[in-house]
Amino acid sequence: MAVTLTINGEKRTVDAPAGTPLLWVLRDRLGMTGTKYGCGVAQCGACTVHVDRSPTRACVVPHEALEGREITTIEGVAGPVADAVRAAWPAIDVPQCGYCQSGQILAAIALLEKNPTPTDEDIDTQMSGNLCRCATYVRIRQAIHMAAEALRS
Ligand code: FES
Numbered sequence: 001m002a003v004t005l006t007i008n009g010e011k012r013t014v015d016a017p018a019g020t021p022l023l024w025v026l027r028d029r030l031g032m033t034g035t036k037y038g039c040g041v042a043q044c045g046a047c048t049v050h051v052d053r054s055p056t057r058a059c060v061v062p063h064e065a066l067e068g069r070e071i072t073t074i075e076g077v078a079g080p081v082a083d084a085v086r087a088a089w090p091a092i093d094v095p096q097c098g099y100c101q102s103g104q105i106l107a108a109i110a111l112l113e114k115n116p117t118p119t120d121e122d123i124d125t126q127m128s129g130n131l132c133r134c135a136t137y138v139r140i141r142q143a144i145h146m147a148a149e150a151l152r153s
């Protein structure tokens with residue numbers, strides 16, 4: 001079934017079986033491997049993308065349900081908040097193995113777009129669905145504060 005999706009501002013037509021999660025359309029059909037597979041059951045956040053600017057688990061959303069929606073992945077996320085987050089992450093060496101980090105970054109951008117002055121508690125609450133086996137949580141929190149500060153200055 002051919003479906004046209006809007007991904008990072010571009011129309012992409014894909015022909016995949018109905019019910020195929022967006023994650024596998026991105027990775028296997030379109031070669032966009034920045035979005036990662038972790039659990040496959042919406043429990044880890046590795047596959048986080050934005051749909052209409054909200055963080056969404058690509059591993060459980062059937063791709064055909066997203067026709068007409070605006071999908072943004074780590075490859076295409078842009079704007080002042082994305083720039084601030086992208087600058088903060090390497091500034092304090094947030095990643096360890098890196099596997100979870102595209103999902104963490106997409107979640108952090110969505111958080112700061114809604115809440116430009118998050119407290120530690122806000123960050124912990126909003127980011128709690130994004131797991132990191134390397135336990136980079138403290139640096140993630142620091143980087144979000146750094147990005148928020150940069151956006152205010
Ligand atoms: S792979 Fe989607 S939430 Fe874990």
Ligand code: FES
Nearest residue numbers: 097098132133134
């Ligand atoms: S940096 Fe390794 S899983 Fe998060």
